[in-house]
Amino acid sequence: MCLYEEAHGVDASHPIFQGPFPVSPTWHDMPTPEHYLTTDPTLATSMRAWLVHRDKLPKNAYIGVVADGFGFHDSPDAEWIASGRNSKNARAAALARQGNFFHWGFAAAPPELTDEAQRVFLNTLVYMRKFAGQRPLVVGEGPSREWLTAYLAGDKPLAKYVRNKLPPTWLAAGDDLPRLREALAAEVGFLRYEGKQWQVDADCRRLGLDNRVPASLRTCADLLAAGGDDAATARAVLERYTGERFATAADWRRWLDDAGDRLFHSDVVGRFLVAPNDLVPPHRPAGR
Amino acid sequence: MRILVPALLFTGLAAAQAPRLDLKVLYAGVKDHPRTAQWREFLGGHGATVTFAEVEKLADGDGKDADVVILDCPDPIVRSATGNVERIAVPVPKGVTVAFDRPVVVIAGMAIHTDRLHLKSDWL
Numbered sequence: 014m015c016l017y018e019e020a021h022g023v024d025a026s027h028p029i030f031q032g033p034f035p036v037s038p039t040w041h042d043m044p045t046p047e048h049y050l051t052t053d054p055t056l057a058t059s060m061r062a063w064l065v066h067r068d069k070l071p072k073n074a075y076i077g078v079v080a081d082g083f084g085f086h087d088s089p090d091a092e093w094i095a096s097g098r099n100s101k102n103a104r105a106a107a108l109a110r111q112g113n114f115f116h117w118g119f120a121a122a123p124p125e126l127t128d129e130a131q132r133v134f135l136n137t138l139v140y141m142r143k144f145a146g147q148r149p150l151v152v153g154e155g156p157s158r159e160w161l162t163a164y165l166a167g168d169k170p171l172a173k174y175v176r177n178k179l180p181p182t183w184l185a186a187g188d189d190l191p192r193l194r195e196a197l198a199a200e201v202g203f204l205r206y207e208g209k210q211w212q213v214d215a216d217c218r219r220l221g222l223d224n225r226v227p228a229s230l231r232t233c234a235d236l237l238a239a240g241g242d243d244a245a246t247a248r249a250v251l252e253r254y255t256g257e258r259f260a261t262a263a264d265w266r267r268w269l270d271d272a273g274d275r276l277f278h279s280d281v282v283g284r285f286l287v288a289p290n291d292l293v294p295p296h297r298p299a300g301r
Numbered sequence: 302m303r304i305l306v307p308a309l310l311f312t313g314l315a316a317a318q319a320p321r322l323d324l325k326v327l328y329a330g331v332k333d334h335p336r337t338a339q340w341r342e343f344l345g346g347h348g349a350t351v352t353f354a355e356v357e358k359l360a361d362g363d364g365k366d367a368d369v370v371i372l373d374c375p376d377p378i379v380r381s382a383t384g385n386v387e388r389i390a391v392p393v394p395k396g397v398t399v400a401f402d403r404p405v406v407v408i409a410g411m412a413i414h415t416d417r418l419h420l421k422s423d424w425l
Binding site: 014015016072073074075077078079080081082085088091101105106109110111112113114115116117118119120122123124131135137138139141142143144145146147148149151152153154281 | 322324326336339340342343347349368369371375376377378380384389399400401402403404405406407408409410412413415418419420421422423424425
């Protein structure tokens with residue numbers, strides 16, 4: 014329970030701001046909460062914000078809820094629309110959707126909502142109608158690897174819980190932050206979350222396969238077809254990251270062709286999934 | 302009367318401009334709580350056809366006639382007389398699982414329920 018009166022990072026191009034009752038948000042500058050800098054030191058000193066609550070929340074009032082915003086867009090069933098001033102970080106989601114579930118994190122009852130927020134809420138109801146029958150595609154507890162960038166962003170010594178999440182191979186030479194950031198940049202595509210800790214997938218690293226990218230699976234199918242020294246590793250990677258089992262490279266290629274651009278990777282489940290044909294495409298703002 | 306006519310005209314104009322919804326909404330909240338009455342009044346006032354369900358008793362299949370289901374609850378934080386947080390008590394609508402196929406808007410504290418479902422819209 015940690016979301017207060019105002020939204021920031023708002024995607025005002027999202028349909029819930031467009032209609033049927035158009036809203037042109039009234040913006041104001043909000044000082045960037047100091048604790049946001051822990052996970053993103055590049056933030057400016059103020060943020061463009063939009064009031065959702067009419068009045069400042071009194072002490073011990075009902076305050077809202079933010080969701081984990083890191084990795085929110087790694088599946089096509091999800092939309093990150095806005096954060097809001099909160100006690101966690103600037104990416105935490107105050108307005109968001111996954112499948113047929115919309116997260117309206119603000120706690121205000123209607124009389125406490127601004128006129129603009131009331132209209133956006135009504136628009137949200139209308140917007141959600143088209144998600145009847147849709148389901149969340151990724152369900153699980155896997156954290157996004159985007160958290161690692163946040164963990165390593167500051168200049169303070171690593172907390173124990175952060176150290177416990179980093180790949181042991183990174184920590185073998187100490188916990189020097191610049192060196193850890195280099196390791197992250199070099200190996201972010203090879204990471205795999207196992208046993209509540211990130212690990213570097215040695216197979217992906219050796220073959221140079223980014224385990225978030227569908228093209229890596231096609232490369233594996235090619236290696237399997239070639240039948241060389243890497244064929245067994247390629248099959249293991251295919252099976253590890255899809256949960257599928259096929260006998261031949263031709264079978265894998267057929268499956269990949271059928272999946273086409275519906276194939277996506279999510280850290281929530283740590284593997285690729287195929288979106289259904291009837292998926293309502295998510296709104297993605299330019300540049301995100 | 303000279304005073305009332307412009308006032309009525311203004312009121313009528315404001316009502317005509319107020320957003321109207323052509324939606325069937327199932328509001329699932331806590332019975333007899335003032336917050337529930339506020340939401341029902343707000344939604345109904347904008348033209349929505351609003352039905353009510355006790356959020357804790359919401360079952361799979363409820364809302365099949367609704368365009369959208371709202372999950373809501375009052376402040377789930379239970380405080381002591383001195384204001385300290387004692388516990389968090391969120392209604393658990395057992396019928397709302399990841400298989401629930403109606404569009405759902407989850408308000409504030411009810412995100413603790415979607416957190417338990419391991420959705421992305423969790424409780425950070």
